[in-house]
Amino acid sequence: MSLAPSPAIIDSVIQARCADIFAVLGPHLLADDSGRARLTVFRPDVDQVVVIGSDGVERATLERIEPAGLFSADLPAAMLEGYRLRLHRLESVWEIDDPYRFPPVLGEMDRYLIGEGRHWRLYDRLGAHPDQVEGVAGVRFAVWAPNAQRASVVGDFNNWDGRIHMMRKHPGIGVWEIFIPGVAAGAAYKYEFLSADGTLLPLKADPFALAAEFRPSTASLVSAPLAEGWQDHDWLAKRKERNARTAPMSIYEVHLGSWRRGADGGFPTYRELAEKLVPYVKDMGFTHIEVMPVHEHPFDGSWGYQALGLYAPTARFGSPVDFQFFVDACHQAGIGLIIDWVPGHFPTDAHGLYQFDGTHLYDHADPRQGYHPDWNTAIYNFGRNEVTNFLIANALFWLRRYHVDGLRVDAVASMLYLDYSRKEGEWIPNRYGGRENLEAIDFMRRMNELVYGEDEGQGGGAITIAEESTAWPGVSRPAYVGGLGFGYKWNMGWMHDTLRYMARDPIHRRFHHNDLTFGLLYAFSENFILPLSHDEVVHGKGSLLGRMPGDDWQKFANLRAYFAFMWTHPGKKLLFMGGEFGQRREWNHDAELDWFLLDDAATGHWHRGLRDLVRDLNHLYRDTPALHERDCEPEGFRWIKGAASDESILVYSRHGAAPDRAAVTVASFTPLVREEYRIGLPFPGHWREALNSDAECYGGSNIGNGGGVLAESVPWDGQPYSAEITVPPLATLVLVRG
Numbered sequence: 001m002s003l004a005p006s007p008a009i010i011d012s013v014i015q016a017r018c019a020d021i022f023a024v025l026g027p028h029l030l031a032d033d034s035g036r037a038r039l040t041v042f043r044p045d046v047d048q049v050v051v052i053g054s055d056g057v058e059r060a061t062l063e064r065i066e067p068a069g070l071f072s073a074d075l076p077a078a079m080l081e082g083y084r085l086r087l088h089r090l091e092s093v094w095e096i097d098d099p100y101r102f103p104p105v106l107g108e109m110d111r112y113l114i115g116e117g118r119h120w121r122l123y124d125r126l127g128a129h130p131d132q133v134e135g136v137a138g139v140r141f142a143v144w145a146p147n148a149q150r151a152s153v154v155g156d157f158n159n160w161d162g163r164i165h166m167m168r169k170h171p172g173i174g175v176w177e178i179f180i181p182g183v184a185a186g187a188a189y190k191y192e193f194l195s196a197d198g199t200l201l202p203l204k205a206d207p208f209a210l211a212a213e214f215r216p217s218t219a220s221l222v223s224a225p226l227a228e229g230w231q232d233h234d235w236l237a238k239r240k241e242r243n244a245r246t247a248p249m250s251i252y253e254v255h256l257g258s259w260r261r262g263a264d265g266g267f268p269t270y271r272e273l274a275e276k277l278v279p280y281v282k283d284m285g286f287t288h289i290e291v292m293p294v295h296e297h298p299f300d301g302s303w304g305y306q307a308l309g310l311y312a313p314t315a316r317f318g319s320p321v322d323f324q325f326f327v328d329a330c331h332q333a334g335i336g337l338i339i340d341w342v343p344g345h346f347p348t349d350a351h352g353l354y355q356f357d358g359t360h361l362y363d364h365a366d367p368r369q370g371y372h373p374d375w376n377t378a379i380y381n382f383g384r385n386e387v388t389n390f391l392i393a394n395a396l397f398w399l400r401r402y403h404v405d406g407l408r409v410d411a412v413a414s415m416l417y418l419d420y421s422r423k424e425g426e427w428i429p430n431r432y433g434g435r436e437n438l439e440a441i442d443f444m445r446r447m448n449e450l451v452y453g454e455d456e457g458q459g460g461g462a463i464t465i466a467e468e469s470t471a472w473p474g475v476s477r478p479a480y481v482g483g484l485g486f487g488y489k490w491n492m493g494w495m496h497d498t499l500r501y502m503a504r505d506p507i508h509r510r511f512h513h514n515d516l517t518f519g520l521l522y523a524f525s526e527n528f529i530l531p532l533s534h535d536e537v538v539h540g541k542g543s544l545l546g547r548m549p550g551d552d553w554q555k556f557a558n559l560r561a562y563f564a565f566m567w568t569h570p571g572k573k574l575l576f577m578g579g580e581f582g583q584r585r586e587w588n589h590d591a592e593l594d595w596f597l598l599d600d601a602a603t604g605h606w607h608r609g610l611r612d613l614v615r616d617l618n619h620l621y622r623d624t625p626a627l628h629e630r631d632c633e634p635e636g637f638r639w640i641k642g643a644a645s646d647e648s649i650l651v652y653s654r655h656g657a658a659p660d661r662a663a664v665t666v667a668s669f670t671p672l673v674r675e676e677y678r679i680g681l682p683f684p685g686h687w688r689e690a691l692n693s694d695a696e697c698y699g700g701s702n703i704g705n706g707g708g709v710l711a712e713s714v715p716w717d718g719q720p721y722s723a724e725i726t727v728p729p730l731a732t733l734v735l736v737r738g
Contacts, residue, residue, distance in 0.1 A: 005040070013042050014068040017150055017194060021166040026100030027080045037077040041085065041098065044069030044163055048088035051075065052095065058086065069163075082134075097136050097181035099165060105133065105140040105179050106170060114144075115173045117385025120450065122393040123311055123401075126175070127208030128222045130185050138181035139222050141167070141189070143206065144386060145357035146174020148193040153178060154203065155189035155219070162192035174386075185224035188213060190351070195358025202350040205308060207390065212296040214315040218351045223312075226324050232331030232403060239405060240461030242287070242336060243487070245527055246657075248628040249572035250618050251338065252286040252580075253533055255303060256294070256317055259577050261592045270313075270322035274329035281335055284580065284611075285618025288336035290408055292534065294323065295342070298349050303534070303589055305342050305410060306377060308352040310394045313402075327402050338406035338465065339398060343391045343443075344415045345377040354378050362387055368428050372414065374421045382415070382439035392447045399454060399462045407451070409486070412468040412475070415440040441484065448485030463487040465529060476527040491528040491571055494519040499536065502562050503547050506648065506670045506730070513645035516669075520570075520637065527632040528571040532579055537587045545582040554671065556582060556606045557700060557730035560613050560693035561667060564732030567617040568627060568654060568665040570637050581611040609699030620691055624736060626663040629656035640664065640680045640717045649727065651679050651717065660737075663690070666725065667732040673703055674727035680719030681711045687723065687735040694731035703728035709735065 005013075005024055012018040013025070027037045041049050041062060049062040049071040059079050062071035086095050106114075106125060113119035126142045133140070141153045151169070152162035157180070167176035183189075190203040205212065209220030241247060259277060262268040268276075281289055294317075296309025304314070313323035330337045346362070348354040353362040363378040364370030370379050381387050398404040414420045419427040419435045430438050447464075454460045466475050466486040477483025501515035537543050548558035559582060567573060578593045585594065597607045621627050630636020641651035648669040653662045662682050668674065681687065688708040694700035709723040716722030727733070 010066060010070060013070060014044075014066060016152070016163045016166060017198070018166065019149060019169065021150075022100060022168045025166075026098060027077070027083075029077060030074060035077055036074050037080055038072060038074050039080060039083075040070065040072040041100075042070050042163065043087060045159065045161060046087045046089045050086040050088070051079070052084050052086050053079075054082040054084070059083070097138070099138075099178055099180050102133050102136075102179045102181075104168060104170075105131070105177050106142060106175065111170055111173055111175075114175060114386075114389075117389040119389060120393055120396055122389055123208055123210075123397045127206055127210060127311065128189065128220065130222065130224065131179070133179050133181075136181045137184070138179055139183040139187070140177065140179045141206075142175055142177035143167075143191050143208075144173075144175050144390075145191070145193055145361070147196050147359045147361065148176070148201075148357040149196055149198065150194040151176035151357075152192040153180060153189055154192050155183070155187055157183050157187055157189075160190075160203075183222060185222050187222045188217075188219040189222065190219055193357050197358070199358060201355070201358055204356060205351045207310070207353060207356075209296075209309055209312050211320050212309045212312045212315055215298055215300075218298065218349075220309075220312075223320055226401065227321050230324075230328055230403065232328050235331035235334070236403065236461070239336070243405060243461060243463045245632045246629045248287055248622040249529070249631075250286045250567075250621060251288045251290045251529070251572070251574040252281050252284065253290045253292070253574055253576040255292045255534065255577065255587075255589060257300070258587070258589050258592055260595070267316045270318040270326040273317070274326045278326075278329045278333050278335060282333045284615050285622060286335070287618075287622065288338055288405070289330060290338040290406075290574065291340065293340045293342055293410075298347065298352075300589065302347070304340065306345075306347040306375065307342055308347060308349060310391075311397060324402060327404065331403065336405040338408055338463075339404050340410055341395065341398070341407040342410045343380060343395075343447075344411045345372045345375060345379050347377050362390075366428065368422075368426055369418070372421075373426075374414070382437065382443045388443045388446070391443065392450060395447050395451060395464075396454070399451065404462065406463040406465060406487075408465040408467060409444075410467055412444070412466045412484075413470050413472070415444070416468070416470070416472055445479040445483075445485050448487075449479050452485070452487070466490065467531075468492075473525075487527060488529050488572065489526040490531040490533075490574075491519065491523075491526075492531070493522070494528070494569075494571070495531055495533075495536070498562070498566075499532075499547065501669075502558060503549065505549050509648045509669050510645045513643075513648065516565075516650060517642050520639070520642075523570045523637070524632060524634045529574050530566055530569060530571040531574045532566070532576060533574060534576045534587060537576060537578070537583070540586070542586050543583050544579045545584055546586075552603060552606065554730060556610060557671075557694065558669075560610060560698055560700065561669060561730050561732045563610075563614060564617060564691060564693040564734065565650070565665070565667045567621050568652075568663065568732070568734055570631050570654070572631055573621070575614070580614040581607045606699040609697065613693060613698045616691060620734065624663055624690070625656035625658065626654045626661050626736075627656075630654075638682070640682075640719060647674070649674075653682055662737060664735040665732060666727060666735070668727045669730065671729040673729050676724045677727045678714075678716055678722050678724050680715070680717030681721040681723055681735075682719055683737050684711045684713065684721050685737060686710055687737050689733060690736040691734040692728065692731065693733075694728035700731065701728065704731075704733065705735075 158164040206220040210223035211221040293304030295307035296312040474483030479485035548555040692704040696702035711721040
């Protein structure tokens with residue numbers, strides 16, 4: 001029932017400071033039981049408001065009760081059934097449905113789950129979603145901003161005037177919402193907030209926006225539903241086994257903007273990448289693509305790691321439907337897609353999450369907890385249920401909506417430790433006085449439990465991968481046994497040790513043999529991925545090829561030997577784009593890879609040879625169960641010759657589930673040729689040379705054991721059999737029985 005609004009309420013509406021705008025605007029039955037209702041409209045941008053019926057016939061003209069644009073009239077309630085408004089301004093006339101006549105769009109269960117901080121489909125309720133309410137098409141908007149005095153949706157549809165579409169607040173959960181008829185997919189919008197102290201804040205992009213404008217523009221976009229007709233049903237049915245610890249996993253890491261440039265020299269489109277990148281990766285034998293963050297981000301130089309639109313595929317490469325097309329193309333080609341996911345921090349751009357409603361809503365107010373000194377960014381407040389709900393729902397969103405196969409979680413160590421990159425006095429201990437971020441630990445465990453518990457929609461079978469650079473125990477162990485719950489962990493120690501070894505002149509390598517062998521002491525403590533990522537070819541580190549010693553022949557030989565060592569070492573594989581053909585210069589995110597090197601008259605044969613080696617390594621790895629089935633189990637590896645430091649040689653065997661099958665690797669990291677070199681072998685019979693990184697087809701000197709070797713009943717190196725082989729210079733051999 002409605003009483004006449006007081007002057008104070010009228011003034012709050014005119015000043016756009018009304019905390020309960022739906023109690024004033026729209027139709028409200030009068031308290032006198034007359035069967036009449038008061039219809040009030042605030043449109044400061046019009047001269048006249050006329051009520052019309054669903055048949056278009058004018059029913060009444062509202063009285064302008066305030067010059068600022070407040071119109072009202074008491075009318076028979078029956079007249080207002082399905083009413084519309086005809087607005088007049090100068091010579092212009094247009095019709096709208098009154099947004100203030102529609103009921104709340106958030107249901108009781110939604111409000112309950114939001115309040116609990118465990119609405120795992122939060123992305124379906126918050127944000128902007130085309131919908132029909134009472135048969136009227138429009139968009140429902142909802143945003144969490146509990147400390148705002150007023151919230152409005154602004155956009156092209158209201159000339160970015162925050163007075164026209166002020167929102168309804170649900171006080172118990174701090175969510176504001178409104179259904180705006182007539183708005184459609186493609187509309188640009190933001191939120192306008194009045195802070196608790198009355199300050200008008202910078203316009204904010206929608207944290208749950210499903211699409212955004214191409215930078216430097218920063219508005220959110222209303223996104224249409226994705227296209228129907230996914231063609232990846234077969235892939236999804238087998239995804240769990242393809243992502244399993246026993247499956248081959250060779251990941252090609254890509255920065256979409258610089259793999260190849262588009263036809264116009266700018267960014268490629270998702271569809272161009274589907275047409276060019278996907279066939280290339282399939283031909284090269286990789287099992288998965290990992291893309292650096294595709295979330296919307298304002299600054300190209302952040303490579304996507306300072307994201308503001310966690311729910312929106314970046315507009316740099318196209319629309320959400322275009323990204324869907326790219327994912328579908330990967331799956332139809334039998335390739336998994338992993339995306340980098342960044343829940344550790346966010347940039348402080350004015351249109352983003354920072355000071356979202358005038359307070360530190362998503363981060364900590366105390367910079368000792370809420371500021372990241374390495375990246376000049378804000379840190380999410382993992383102790384706030386609404387924030388972790390926002391992040392966990394986002395993880396599930398990419399798996400469900402876009403069928404993404406895995407999340408590689410960036411900078412896990414920065415979340416685990418309260419004193420990460422901080423000096424004494426610059427951090428706050430946890431409740432026990434320790435340095436562990438207990439809330440972040442709980443967040444990661446819960447996120448992983450939900451990801452691995454997925455069986456609804458398209459989310460089941462996906463994986464999570466931690467980029468974690470410390471010795472934190474149990475990163476890839478289930479949460480129920482005290483681990484963090486990730487499926488895999490990057491083996492940063494292996495990467496640092498082995499690259500340091502490879503950078504040394506071969507004459508000195510015998511003094512650093514442990515750099516190659518130390519990793520086997522902990523190789524099975526986690527489910528490891530061996531990463532040669534983008535981080536190893538930036539910030540003055542040069543390229544992988546450039547880090548190898550010697551002249552060009554030696555550089556390529558070293559890198560070929562290293563790759564073959566890596567592909568036969570326990571652990572899944574990851575290689576950053578360009579490494580496969582020997583990119584010579586450091587990666588530049590503003591330019592495409594140096595593909596012309598493959599056609600260089602003088603050195604192209606080496607680049608092509610390296611590329612062909614990586615292709616063959618991938619196929620050998622995938623086709624040889626002994627090289628992948630027990631990547632994460634100690635039973636899958638045995639030293640044959642691990643202490644030959646003076647010769648800089650390693651010999652080891654890999655084993656799968658079949659008890660009588662094995663692959664033996666011989667890796668030599670000096671330029672010497674060793675003939676009649678005896679090595680132990682686990683089984684009798686003929687062993688074929690399945691791969692030789694020194695083969696002529698790869699640009700090598702073609703020294704090796706082309707016809708294979710025959711194991712003799714001569715015990716050697718602790719093995720019951722042995723054979724004399726020729727060990728090529730700076731090369732790795734793989735011998736397979738049969």
